[in-house]
Amino acid sequence: MTQNSVDYDLLVIGAGPGGYHAAIRAAQLGLKVACAEMGNVGGVCLNVGCIPTKALLHAGEGIRGAKHAEDFGLTFGEPKMDIAKLNGWKDGIVKRLTGGVSALFKANKVTHLVGEARFLDAHTVQVGGQKVTARSFIIATGSEPANLPPFPVDQQKIVDSTGALMVPDPLPKRFLAIGAGAIGLEFAQVYHNLGSSVKVIEFAPQVVPAADADAANTFAKILRKQGIAIDLGTKANGFTERDGELHVELEDVTTGEKRVEVYDRVLVAVGRRPRSANLGLEVAGVQVNERGFIGVNKKMQTSTPHIYAIGDVVGNPMLAHKAMKEGLVAAEVIAGKKSEMDVVAIPAVVYTTPELAWVGLTEAEAKAKGYTVKTGNFPLSASGRAMTLGDTDGFVKMISDAKTDLVLGAHIVAPHASDFLSEVGLALEMAATVTDISLTVHAHPTLSESVLEAAENIHKQAIHIMNR
């Protein structure tokens, strides 16, 4: 096929965060771009992921906030949640944002092709009823919830993250989340704040297994204090339904002890698997590993060099902002720029209250890499700003290399941690030292001062705590 005869310079498959970033950046760089999407633009993140869960968390937070207002003398009647209105408000936000992506496509002259895509050969993709040819391709097909065979999802009693977004009326009295990652914990707090009795179980010995152990344990303690039960080292073997109730068999992973607990709704949140099947990758020569992830190099090229892949379908961490960055890199490479996926760290956030947010290495990872690790802590109980917000549960832990004073990572448990974590992300990319952060003036009173104080604590010079 000659370059002149193709329909597009680039066909992006999937309009999630990675796909729409790739399509728009490629169009900005002068390429003729189409984006194929079988569902709604915005993908999982906008439609059934990041955005709607944050909306529900905010709504639940309103109820918690109203209760806490008693501390400063503000009382309300018993909170009443109109669940239909809550679901409608959440859906409205999603609609506005997906509409925004469509408008951005139009403004950037990206053609939106509707339909499921499948490679017919290395330069031709069938999208819905039509055949589309392109010079380059970006596969951005994302992921879907992993299943747990004893708990087949019906989106009523046994739900995955998509089903959990539709808050039922009446609310489930007893809610079980299987998996204490970001998805399980965020939904646990939503249902807890709305009024369900909630438990989260986790196979691993800590919540959010990828997180720093100190941060994860402090975080779990705070969630338990709020009334969310968490059973670590626990798995769910199966259930029987009797009189509409789910009798779930739980097992302690270490002792093998079994028990049965009764729930009304169970969320399966044990991970996500890549969507790489039924894409015709074989005919395009695109290789996939045994777990279904597409292999790529730093330029996001697959084993077929003019076919790129980005986002969840290429592997962990499965985060929207990682997909977005990879999308930009792929688009820039295709447009002839010398771009590559070259980042020091990708931040991760659990959007509960408080948030658990981190960037860079955990203490264990830093030690494993051979650094002489120094840590500095600052508890929110010593933060004036945290006191004025009525939320003093949490801390900042900073990790540095003793030899060079370079910042290696930060782990934050605090309200709005995700917003002031970005400071440490920039520090990591700039190769900043702990001293650089210490010498930066932080506004007072702010939660971000906790980062400054944790940095100062590494040097035993924090002001508002005793330095140990």
Next chain:
Amino acid sequence: RPVVHAAPSVRRFARELGVDLSQVQGTGLANRISEEDVRRSAGQPSVA
């Protein structure tokens, strides 16, 4: 974490000039690599 200590803009600049940052001696604090270090390594005249 890579051993090279350079800001994102410097890393992009090195890619554009085809300079391997692991071969560049950084002259900044904590051996940070500056745009000037990359330029010198590429054999390009420095800009005043």
